[in-house]
Amino acid sequence: MIHLTESAALQVIDMMKQTEHPENQYLRIKVQGGGCTGLSYGMGFDEDKTDRDIQFDHHGVRVIVAEADHGVVDGLEIDYKQSMLGGGFTIKNPNAIATCGCGSSFRTASNAGTPGDC
Numbered sequence: 052m053i054h055l056t057e058s059a060a061l062q063v064i065d066m067m068k069q070t071e072h073p074e075n076q077y078l079r080i081k082v083q084g085g086g087c088t089g090l091s092y093g094m095g096f097d098e099d100k101t102d103r104d105i106q107f108d109h110h111g112v113r114v115i116v117a118e119a120d121h122g123v124v125d126g127l128e129i130d131y132k133q134s135m136l137g138g139g140f141t142i143k144n145p146n147a148i149a150t151c152g153c154g155s156s157f158r159t160a161s162n163a164g165t166p167g168d169c
Contacts, residue, residue, distance in 0.1 A: 053080055053124060080115070100115050104118070123144075129142055
């Protein structure tokens with residue numbers, strides 16, 4: 052399961068309101084190769100949910116992830132932090148055995164032999 056905190060959900064909802072059809076949007080979480088530690092996260096809006104997607108609902112946000120990516124993001128927590136310098140999403144992944152300094156790339160036990168490109 053992917054968990055979206057209330058703070059993150061409120062930010063996502065505000066961002067969705069700026070799209071053409073916010074009522075049709077899903078928040079898609081994806082995993083792609085790259086980054087310093089081998090894998091990196093992707094987040095974006097998507098109107099197309101397939102039968103190979105898993106859906107989670109948190110605080111009014113429909114979150115989807117491809118079945119193929121679910122194993123490495125199962126248990127993921129996405130939060131939104133606000134500071135004097137601005138705000139941003141933070142991601143905690145219990146499956147990550149290593150992360151880069153900025154937190155945008157990670158490695159799991161299943162891809163531990165895959166070097167990244169720093």
